[in-house]
Amino acid sequence: MIEPDIVQFFHNQRFTIISTIDKKGYPHNSCKGIVQIDESGKAYLLDLYMARTYENLKANPNISITAIDEHKFIGYCLKGKAKIVQKNKVSKSILKLWEDKITSRISHRLLKNIKGEKGHQAHPEALLPTPTYLIVVDIDEIVDLIPGHIKRKAQEV
Template structure:
């Protein structure tokens, strides 16, 4: 089980860094969005391209999911085992959550552009392919990334 404050922390992040191991034993990092974290601690991640992360997880299920808030100087790394779940096996409620997140990201980007905070020239989220599978991670360990000397002062 993942504590509610950690679940909320991950849901408030725009993206997370996912680490897997490639066939040569080297780390592979990729940015992914969290679709959902359920009560049992399963983390649902969308991966659209069937590239490095997908291939790595087919051969080695070990995964870590990391996010930090540099302003608050907090972060967590979730470690566990992941599996690939085809779209036809994913609940409609999870797929709806993904659609809602994409809509939210596009709206956020549009508002920033209207305020003159230009980012990317296009809206990459609108160009994403439709999902065909989801990564589902069963979390086995949670690492608090706040350095010990800072935790002791708090």
């Protein structure tokens, strides 16, 4: 079970860092967007490139999903087991969520460009390939990354 505030925290993140282990035992990190995460302890990630993360998960299902909010100085690491699910077995509602997230990212980038904020001019989200599979994670552990002294100070207030 994941607390609602942690679920909301991950939904508010533009991207997360996914860690897997390669065949030599080294960690591999990559940026992924969360399509969905729910209080039951499931997270749904799209991995579009069928590269290292995909190969690593085929050999070892252990995964972590990490996100931080540097402004608020909070973050979490979700640890669990992942499985690869082919697109034809993914619910249409999850695929629709992915499309909505891409649309939102493109809109966000366009608005930043209109405001004159520098960014990537090519709108890379519009060039992403169509997903062929989804990574489904059963979350076993939640690690709170808020430093202890900050947590203690917040509890005093």
